[in-house]
Amino acid sequence: MTVRGILAGLMTGFLFGLGLCLSGMTSPAVVQGFLDIGGAWNPALVFVMAGGVAVTFLGYHFLVPKSRPLWGSAYVLPAATRIDTPLLAGAAIFGVGWGLAGYCPGPAVVSLASGRPSVFVFVLSMAAGMILVRWMRGPSRASMAPRAAEDNI
Amino acid sequence: MHPFLLAVIGGVLIGISAVLLMTLSGRIAGISGIVGGLLPPAPAPDRSWRLAFILGLVAAPAGLRVLTGDALIGPPTAGIPALVAAGLLVGIGTALGSGCTSGHGICGVSRLSSRSIVAVLVFIATGMVTVFVTRHLIGA
Numbered sequence: 001m002t003v004r005g006i007l008a009g010l011m012t013g014f015l016f017g018l019g020l021c022l023s024g025m026t027s028p029a030v031v032q033g034f035l036d037i038g039g040a041w042n043p044a045l046v047f048v049m050a051g052g053v054a055v056t057f058l059g060y061h062f063l064v065p066k067s068r069p070l071w072g073s074a075y076v077l078p079a080a081t082r083i084d085t086p087l088l089a090g091a092a093i094f095g096v097g098w099g100l101a102g103y104c105p106g107p108a109v110v111s112l113a114s115g116r117p118s119v120f121v122f123v124l125s126m127a128a129g130m131i132l133v134r135w136m137r138g139p140s141r142a143s144m145a146p147r148a149a150e151d152n153i
Numbered sequence: 154m155h156p157f158l159l160a161v162i163g164g165v166l167i168g169i170s171a172v173l174l175m176t177l178s179g180r181i182a183g184i185s186g187i188v189g190g191l192l193p194p195a196p197a198p199d200r201s202w203r204l205a206f207i208l209g210l211v212a213a214p215a216g217l218r219v220l221t222g223d224a225l226i227g228p229p230t231a232g233i234p235a236l237v238a239a240g241l242l243v244g245i246g247t248a249l250g251s252g253c254t255s256g257h258g259i260c261g262v263s264r265l266s267s268r269s270i271v272a273v274l275v276f277i278a279t280g281m282v283t284v285f286v287t288r289h290l291i292g293a
Contacts, residue, residue, distance in 0.1 A: 002201055008177040009202035013209020014216065015170035016182060021217050023163025024156055027227025035284040044160045049258060051164025052171070056263035059172025069179030076180055078251065083271050090250020095276035097242025099283025101231045104254040105247060106184040109207060113214040114226045121233055122240040129244020130189045
């Protein structure tokens with residue numbers, strides 16, 4: 001699985017990065033333009049989400065093998081199903097940071113390729129925030145659980 | 154090409170990537186989760202495909218530059234103090250909320266996960282409030 005896993009990671013990461021760049025999401029001004037309903041609203045992100053969700057929804061439901069992934073033994077999917085306080089608080093906090101800088105994790109990582117020091121500052125701060133939560137939560141809780149068969153991907 | 158058409162094409166590429174990663178490796182294409190699994194304490198045991206995915210992400214602009222002559226990466230709009238604060242909030246928020254725009258927004262919504270649909274509505278709402286406050290109440 002490892003070599004094929006690495007190949008799958010490289011391919012899908014590259015495709016994902018291409019998509020983010022082409023769609024304008026690697027420009028914080030475009031993202032903040034979408035969030036700026038009180039100003040010159042830029043709906044670009046709606047088109048990205050529509051294209052992305054349409055393809056992913058259809059692919060997940062009709063293309064992904066039912067028993068197990070082609071190059072793996074099991075699907076690894078979120079274990080949680082309840083809408084709880086960490087989900088709501090986390091999403092709310094994420095949104096504030098997203099609005100402040102116009103970066104979510106994907107576009108920020110892709111933008112490292114520009115070599116701009118300020119993007120590195122953002123990504124390092126983001127990693128620090130993730131480490132803080134992981135450290136406070138402790139090692140006990142597994143957030144993802146392997147599933148032999150996808151009941152509902 | 155019109156930016157909105159490019160946005161749809163970009164979204165379709167993101168969708169193909171998400172479907173491919175699920176089909177081949179059985180994984181959710183959620184960037185915050187993929188990055189988080191590499192970080193201490195207790196990094197995930199499966200670090201190689203995560204690093205490969207990130208390598209692919211960072212290589213994409215170079216590929217685009219070869220194809221079109223432009224990597225299409227815009228400049229940051231915020232200063233360093235705001236970028237530090239925003240980075241911390243994005244890191245804390247996505248770790249606590251188990252996902253970001255990709256994991257919840259693309260993959261979770263496509264799985265019709267109620268957690269993801271709620272998360273997306275919440276982070277778009279607080280993002281909009283934040284931009285409104287910083288641009289129209291505080292900012293010039």
